[in-house]
Amino acid sequence: MQGAEEPSLVGESIGNHQVLERIGAGGMGVVYLVEHRVLGLRAALKVMRARLASEPEFVRRFIDEGRTCARVRHPNAVQIHDLFALPDGRPAMVLELLDGETLEQRVQSGPLAPGLALPILKQICEALQAAHAAGIVHRDVKADNVLLARRGGAEIVKVLDFGIAKRLFEEGNTRVGAVLGTPDYMAPEQIAGGPLDHRADLYSVGVLAHRILTGRLPFAGGSVVEVLNAHLRSPPPEPTELPEPFRALIRKAMAKSPAERFASAHELGGALGDLEAWWRTCEQAGIGPGQARLPSSILDAPFELMLVQATVELRFASAEAFERFEREQLSKGHLYLPGLLPLGTGGVKVRLLVPGGEAREIEADVVRRFEGELAARWHLPEGVALAVRRAPAGASAREVEMLLELYGGRLGGDERDFLGVRPEAALSEIKGVPAVGVRSRE
Known part of the structure; x- marks a missing residue:
């Protein structure tokens, strides 16, 4: 019946x-x-x-949607080019043409992998931040109102339908007690019909995160009243x-209290974004999502690696x-850690745990991250290279003794005194002693 009522504009100017074809309806x-x-x-x-x-309230909302789109200028929000009235008085707007599928259509086949879901959610937040900065609350954030638009070979998120958005700093847009939105995604204060602010949208993003990461809504089934009561x-x-x-x-996003x-x-x-970085690190380093460790693979290095806070x-x-690790890497002043750990460009602490020994710590600086082609060119697994700032406490003593054994029977007098180094000298000090000063006892 609606189709019969609706006059077609195809072919008109x-x-x-020039109107080419009808492509959708809401x-x-x-x-x-x-x-x-x-x-x-x-x-x-x-x-x-x-x-x-002929309904003033609906006409006002349509025009408000156009005005709101014009105020939210952001790549992740749909852009408007014009707003006007047709000769028959109906309001109309010209929008950017988007080709793609809604987020709801995407998740019909099942939940999204975190590596796909998190960037989508982040782009939604970027669009909402632009709206909130303009004093606008969307109030209907849901999977049906997010378009995954195709741009060449890439995909960009577009937040749609600002038709019931609330302008926070303008009076008279929404009556107290008026409930607008989609029950499955509505914040408690929105359901109650009282004052609300931008944090109502953040609640909806929390619901959306649950929806696309699990494939289901947090409160589903039952009547609309039961769903609304559950959100409350x-x-x-x-x-x-x-x-x-x-x-x-x-x-946290779905907390009942906005505060x-x-x-x-x-x-x-x-x-x-932090969660996405953590997840990608886990994937790239081979860490299971419920773990924080991985077996090392570089040079068959015999240790398990864990990232504990910093x-x-x-x-x-x-x-x-x-001892093998110490000989092959640590004594040379460098470390190579497999996996693209989320380490900055500055210093990092490395704790060495050896069975039967005390935990030792060294400080190092991140020198370079080896990823993709760079790692392949160096014939390395992807990882992070570190330069050691100082040797671990106690670790050098064993190497000092090993070095002195090489001089055994050839040095006159006390070995350390002969070398001119402190009894607790680090390996680097002994290495720096000129070889010409070494005498034989013979």
Whole structure:
């Protein structure tokens, strides 16, 4: 019936555009493919449905959507080119033409891998941050309102449908008590119909994260009233199949109290970026998502590597394994750690754990990250190269004794005194002693 009511614009000229075909429809409008008659550029024309054009409230919302799009100028938000009225009085807008699928369509085949989901969520936050900075709350963030648009061989996220967005600093846009949004994604304060701010959108992002990472909504099934009541009163169920860092982020984003959520879309986006870096590090280094360790592969180095806060731990299987590592790498003043650990460009602490011995720490500087082609060119697994600042406490004593044994029977008097070094001298000091000063006892 709606199709019969809706007059088609295909073949007509609207302003500078020629209407080519109908490409979509929504609750409030119909979307056409149009082409600029002079420039040849294609765009999308969204026209309000004829049956709604006589309703002032719907007309106002349609126009508000266009005004809101114009204020949110960001690559991850849909862009508007024009807003005007057709000869029959219906409002219309010309939007950038987007080709792709919605996030809801994408997850119909199952949950997204974290490596795909996290960048999408981060781009959504970037669009929302731009909206919030302009004093706009979207109020209907959901998988259906996120388009994964194709641009050449790449994909870019576009946040759509600012039709019920609230402008925070303008009066009269929403009556207190009016509930607008999609029940599955609505924040508790939005359901209650009271005052809300940008943090309502962050709650919806938390729901969206749950949806695309698990393939299901946190509160699903039952009636609309039951879903709304769950958002108001029930803690979100734990997605136990996700690693704890993912669950913690969703819990914070979906906190019942806005004060307990992330403070801004920028902060939430930063947390998603950190989580993405952690996940990619786990993948590249071969760390399981529930673990924080991996077996080393470089030179068959006999240690297990762990990243504990800002300290790298090397856990050796035996004293003999440590001695080989010490001889091949540590004594030469460098370390190579397999896996693209999230280390900065400055100093890092490395803790050496040897069975039967005390834990020792050294300080080192990140020299270079070997990734992709660079690692292949050097015939190395991907990893991080470190330069040692100082030898580990106690580690040099054994090497001092080994070196002195080489002089055994050939040095006159006390060996250390003869060499002119301190009794507790490090290997580097002994190495620096000129060989011409060594005398034989014979």
